[in-house]
Amino acid sequence: MDNQYLLGIFVVMGVATFTTRLLPFVTLTKSQSHPLLVRVGRVLPPMIMVVLVCFGLSSLQIESLDRLGLSFIALTAVTTLQLSMGNPLVSILVGTGLYTLGIQWLGIS
Amino acid sequence: MLGYVPLGMAFGLLFQSLGYHWLFAPLAGVVIYAGSAQFMAVGLLASGISYTEAFIATLLLNSRHIFYGLSVLDRYPKRGLSRWYLIFGLTDETYSLITAKAPRIASSHTYYLYLTALNHSYWIVGCALGAGVQSFFEFDSRGFEFALVALFVVLLIEQAKMMNDRWLLIVALCAVFVAHLLVPEQFLLVAISLCLIALLVRPKRDSLNG
Numbered sequence: 001m002d003n004q005y006l007l008g009i010f011v012v013m014g015v016a017t018f019t020t021r022l023l024p025f026v027t028l029t030k031s032q033s034h035p036l037l038v039r040v041g042r043v044l045p046p047m048i049m050v051v052l053v054c055f056g057l058s059s060l061q062i063e064s065l066d067r068l069g070l071s072f073i074a075l076t077a078v079t080t081l082q083l084s085m086g087n088p089l090v091s092i093l094v095g096t097g098l099y100t101l102g103i104q105w106l107g108i109s
Numbered sequence: 110m111l112g113y114v115p116l117g118m119a120f121g122l123l124f125q126s127l128g129y130h131w132l133f134a135p136l137a138g139v140v141i142y143a144g145s146a147q148f149m150a151v152g153l154l155a156s157g158i159s160y161t162e163a164f165i166a167t168l169l170l171n172s173r174h175i176f177y178g179l180s181v182l183d184r185y186p187k188r189g190l191s192r193w194y195l196i197f198g199l200t201d202e203t204y205s206l207i208t209a210k211a212p213r214i215a216s217s218h219t220y221y222l223y224l225t226a227l228n229h230s231y232w233i234v235g236c237a238l239g240a241g242v243q244s245f246f247e248f249d250s251r252g253f254e255f256a257l258v259a260l261f262v263v264l265l266i267e268q269a270k271m272m273n274d275r276w277l278l279i280v281a282l283c284a285v286f287v288a289h290l291l292v293p294e295q296f297l298l299v300a301i302s303l304c305l306i307a308l309l310v311r312p313k314r315d316s317l318n319g
Binding site for chain 1: 112115116119129130133136137140141142143145146147149150152153154158160163164165167168170171172173174175176177178179180182185192196197199249251252253254255256257258259260261262263264265266267268269271272274277278280281282284285289296297300301304305308309
């Protein structure tokens with residue numbers, strides 16, 4: 001519970017985030033649209049998302065078969081809802097709600 | 110746009126599990142202003158991560174923003190304070206809102222500024238609400254960490270909709286698999302690098318018009 005450490009981490013993460021957003025603006029002053037750059041800019045973000053979904057799943061620390069099943073159900077719910085309704089809020093709330101209910105009410109550990 | 114309030118609340122609720130004063134949660138919203146990075150921060154702070162590690166992890170997680178900048182480069186103002194604020198506030202959601210609409214001529218900079226400031230304030234309010242509610246009522250927040258995964262899945266689906274060559278997502282999955290096999294501790298960095306290498310090695314397969 002060290003406030004100084006917490007603030008330090010906030011500042012460091014804030015600077016890192018700003019750096020990633022600033023980089024293209026300072027390195028490319030004119031509208032250089034090299035085809036390779038355009039392509040990387042278009043397809044790399046969704047590829048990174050695949051990596052991040054896996055990263056997020058790994059940080060859930062799924063250690064039992066029940067938890068694996070619960071994660072699968074919640075994931076399916078998020079995907080189905082997002083594909084059919086396209087409302088991020090609904091998809092995230094329902095998915096997280098299912099997962100939370102499974103853990104808190106059904107006692108899945 | 111209002112999606113930012115509940116998502117911020119989820120962060121605030123989770124953040125309270127660390128035991129800091131609840132006002133730090135909206136402060137994170139002001140200073141960091143990155144949904145996924147803040148969710149990750151909860152885990153990082155709990156494990157007592159070093160400053161250097163936090164810096165690198167955030168760079169990696171947000172490296173996708175580099176490519177957002179590329180596509181709004183010409184739309185953003187060339188100078189002035191608003192330029193810096195707009196860049197600071199270029200989150201996933203703001204980016205998708207800005208690129209979803211065709212740029213209008215004179216009024217567009219004001220519109221972007223308004224959009225960015227509004228998103229930022231929704232986010233801060235959300236963080237404050239979640240953490241405030243949690244500190245007064247003490248919810249059981251087990252399971253809320255799934256919000257991060259759900260957020261990434263939603264972003265993945267939205268970004269994949271605009272993609273022609275979806276086989277690249279399989280490539281990304283393979284990259285994760287290989288990276289996890291080789292360096293389970295650092296698989297985020299290695300997997301993202303592998304994706305980039307794959308794109309550079311095979312620049313244009315079924316490419317730009319495909």
